[in-house]
Amino acid sequence: MSDPHAPAAAPRPVPAEILSLRESIDNIDAALVHLLAERFKFTRRVGELKAQGGLPPADPARDQQQIARLTGIAQASGLDPAFAEQFREFIVSEVIRHHQQIAREHQDEVPVLDTYS
Numbered sequence: 519m520s521d522p523h524a525p526a527a528a529p530r531p532v533p534a535e536i537l538s539l540r541e542s543i544d545n546i547d548a549a550l551v552h553l554l555a556e557r558f559k560f561t562r563r564v565g566e567l568k569a570q571g572g573l574p575p576a577d578p579a580r581d582q583q584q585i586a587r588l589t590g591i592a593q594a595s596g597l598d599p600a601f602a603e604q605f606r607e608f609i610v611s612e613v614i615r616h617h618q619q620i621a622r623e624h625q626d627e628v629p630v631l632d633t634y635s
């Protein structure tokens with residue numbers, strides 16, 4: 519059992535290689551955020567088009583295509599396919615939430631009355 523009254527040991531210095539690796543990790547995290555921001559811009563537009571066309575927010579057939587494709591890519595690149603699917607599902611569920619919100623806003627829009635027809 520360690521002495522509870524002993525002064526706290528100085529934290530060990532972080533090795534230079536870890537600091538260098540963290541720079542690359544930070545760059546990748548930034549890239550992921552930029553990529554996700556771009557993806558959500560595109561899916562927002564898909565949501566608007568779906569609302570205009572009366573299509574449902576989710577498309578299970580498209581989901582199945584994505585799962586099959588991304589499972590293959592994950593396997594080929596050494597990423598756990600189950601993790602890849604959890605990540606896809608996490609993103610797509612947020613997209614569907616946006617689409618539902620867009621559909622509600624679309625329904626709330628007051629239709630313009632064409633008094634001349």
Ligand SMILES: O=C(O)C(=O)C[C@]1(C(=O)O)C=C[C@@H](O)C=C1
Nearest residue numbers: 561564576577578580581610613
């Ligand atoms: O492709 C679509 O129909 C979309 O709405 C986009 C998207 C996605 O984020 O990739 C979102 C929901 C669907 O279930 C499938 C795919």
